[in-house]
Amino acid sequence: MEGIVALTELSTALPAGQLLPVSEEQVGQYLGEDWEFVYRNSDYLLWGTVVTILLTLTSILLGFLAGFPAGAIEAYGSGYSRAIVRKFGVLLRGTPILVIMIFTFFVLPIDIVLGAAEIGLRSIEFVLGPTPFTVPTDVPEAFIAATIALGFRSAAYQSQIFRGALGSIDEGQMEAARSIGMSRLEAIRHVIVPQAMRRSVPGFQNEFTIVLKDTSIAFAIGLGELLKRSHDLFTQQTTAVLEVILFISLIYFVLTFGTNRTLDYVSNRFAIPGESS
Amino acid sequence: MSDRTETTDGTGRERGADASSSARGTETDPLLRIEDVRKSYGDEEVLRGIDLEIDRGDVEVLVGPSGSGKSTLLRCLNRLTEVDSGHIYLGDTEITASDADPNAVRQQIGMVFQDINLFAHLTARKNITLGLRKVRGLSKNEARQRADSELDRVGLADQADSYPAQLSGGQKQRVGIARALAMDPEVMLFDEPTSALDPELSNEVLEVMQGLVAEGMTMVVVTHEMRFARGGADEITFLAEGEIVERGPPERLFENPERERTKRFFESIRHE
Numbered sequence: 001m002e003g004i005v006a007l008t009e010l011s012t013a014l015p016a017g018q019l020l021p022v023s024e025e026q027v028g029q030y031l032g033e034d035w036e037f038v039y040r041n042s043d044y045l046l047w048g049t050v051v052t053i054l055l056t057l058t059s060i061l062l063g064f065l066a067g068f069p070a071g072a073i074e075a076y077g078s079g080y081s082r083a084i085v086r087k088f089g090v091l092l093r094g095t096p097i098l099v100i101m102i103f104t105f106f107v108l109p110i111d112i113v114l115g116a117a118e119i120g121l122r123s124i125e126f127v128l129g130p131t132p133f134t135v136p137t138d139v140p141e142a143f144i145a146a147t148i149a150l151g152f153r154s155a156a157y158q159s160q161i162f163r164g165a166l167g168s169i170d171e172g173q174m175e176a177a178r179s180i181g182m183s184r185l186e187a188i189r190h191v192i193v194p195q196a197m198r199r200s201v202p203g204f205q206n207e208f209t210i211v212l213k214d215t216s217i218a219f220a221i222g223l224g225e226l227l228k229r230s231h232d233l234f235t236q237q238t239t240a241v242l243e244v245i246l247f248i249s250l251i252y253f254v255l256t257f258g259t260n261r262t263l264d265y266v267s268n269r270f271a272i273p274g275e276s277s
Numbered sequence: 278m279s280d281r282t283e284t285t286d287g288t289g290r291e292r293g294a295d296a297s298s299s300a301r302g303t304e305t306d307p308l309l310r311i312e313d314v315r316k317s318y319g320d321e322e323v324l325r326g327i328d329l330e331i332d333r334g335d336v337e338v339l340v341g342p343s344g345s346g347k348s349t350l351l352r353c354l355n356r357l358t359e360v361d362s363g364h365i366y367l368g369d370t371e372i373t374a375s376d377a378d379p380n381a382v383r384q385q386i387g388m389v390f391q392d393i394n395l396f397a398h399l400t401a402r403k404n405i406t407l408g409l410r411k412v413r414g415l416s417k418n419e420a421r422q423r424a425d426s427e428l429d430r431v432g433l434a435d436q437a438d439s440y441p442a443q444l445s446g447g448q449k450q451r452v453g454i455a456r457a458l459a460m461d462p463e464v465m466l467f468d469e470p471t472s473a474l475d476p477e478l479s480n481e482v483l484e485v486m487q488g489l490v491a492e493g494m495t496m497v498v499v500t501h502e503m504r505f506a507r508g509g510a511d512e513i514t515f516l517a518e519g520e521i522v523e524r525g526p527p528e529r530l531f532e533n534p535e536r537e538r539t540k541r542f543f544e545s546i547r548h549e
Contacts, residue, residue, distance in 0.1 A: 171397065175390070175392060176390060176395070176456075177396070179457070180408035180460050181383045181408065182380070182381045182407075190407060190411060191407075194398050195396075196396065197397045272397060272398050272440055273443060274443035275397065275442040
């Protein structure tokens with residue numbers, strides 16, 4: 001505690017505008033060698049943070065791309081499609097994420113996955129015209145495996161968020177839209193979905209936080225995200241385990257807190273005037 | 278927009294001319310014709326063979342105890358509920374035909390709901406423009422102008438940018454009416470439009486409806502508002518247990534019903 005106070009004094013005492021005013025020796029001097037060790041390797045951990053953030057974004061995106069249609073099928077689909085989507089969801093939600101990730105990394109052939117992604121992208125381009133996207137080939141396999149595991153697991157949960165939100169919209173909204181001559185699809189698109197999306201923000205917020213924290217499970221398949229990199233560090237200097245873990249916990253906290261605040265803002269920004277949210 | 282209005286007016290006039298040339302009031306050319314319509318939910322027969330003809334420009338009020346099938350009948354008219362058997366014609370086209378496009382049918386038949394059902398995420402104006410844009414394919418500007426004139430028609434020009442949650446029940450229902458009117462329907466259906474509202478708020482909605490009566494809009498109204506039925510209706514149809522018990526002009530039905538069942542119903546309402 002004394003050390004932290006001293007550190008603040010030290011940094012305020014220095015002339016403004018100077019980047020990284022504290023030298024390693026100074027950190028070591030005030031906070032001890034283990035903090036100095038963390039400080040010295042902070043860029044290594046920050047790159048891990050970047051991987052964590054990227055993995056969160058790709059997983060959430062995949063989860064949305066698969067989960068939203070799945071939720072819509074569960075809410076509106078007919079017999080067959082709904083049964084299939086449900087079974088997939090139950091399977092994914094019933095399997096530990098670690099098991100899913102081990103499966104996608106060690107069992108799922110990466111070539112098939114990339115091939116499927118290529119076909120998917122080509123068919124999207126066939127419908128929508130050229131897109132600026134290409135299927136990445138130079139991404140580490142562990143990253144792809146982790147994205148698929150976290151993404152599809154998240155899709156299984158996101159589908160439930162959207163199914164619930166779609167189902168919560170009063171049936172009268174659909175009837176009113178149909179009564180002015182809109183087709184069922186138009187009504188879903190222009191009337192139901194815009195309202196359902198607003199209602200799914202709290203659930204989505206929760207899901208975002210869970211995925212962000214669960215990126216740490218990619219540690220198990222050796223992806224260099226935040227936890228893996230901190231492990232690399234504290235196995236080098238085993239006395240620094242507490243300091244390293246505290247440091248990355250702070251990073252995780254800042255990320256989840258920031259995400260939640262951002263989504264709070266989004267939720268307020270798009271709230272329907274006059275309605276209590 | 279003006280083009281559209283002219284066409285509707287044009288057909289309206291033509292039809293009017295036809296009616297007056299062939300002895301007026303013979304009801305040879307009803308706008309809505311309902312033939313032996315039946316509907317069951319499971320074992321419960323809700324409509325047991327309804328026959329009804331409604332002339333252009335007429336106001337038909339459907340009354341009856343709850344569960345009599347009046348709302349179901351109304352919903353059959355724009356196919357929100359599908360009939361089990363029987364036929365419904367709008368002019369010369371059968372709207373219950375298996376190859377009739379329900380979306381096209383509904384554009385010609387406006388509906389106002391008991392629960393109002395304004396699109397909660399859209400302003401009053403956008404509640405109206407949505408259908409004009411997506412269904413009618415109007416440009417943004419045309420739709421906006423049309424919406425504003427419809428809002429003006431129901432006395433809510435100043436609330437165009439308000440969201441449903443910011444409006445009173447009566448105002449909401451008036452927007453609901455404007456939304457339906459904007460699609461230029463030939464018939465307007467009202468499903469208990471005031472029963473979710475306080476008596477005070479009902480009045481402003483009833484006034485708008487009276488205005489439509491004066492404009493000569495063809496209307497089918499399910500309501501418990503006997504003031505409206507008395508003042509606005511051309512014909513009142515009394516339904517019970519899925520059948521038409523009695524039909525006639527309001528004065529006769531109120532003062533001098535033929536059937537005992539009708540008499541009991543109007544008496545019970547009077548005591549409320």
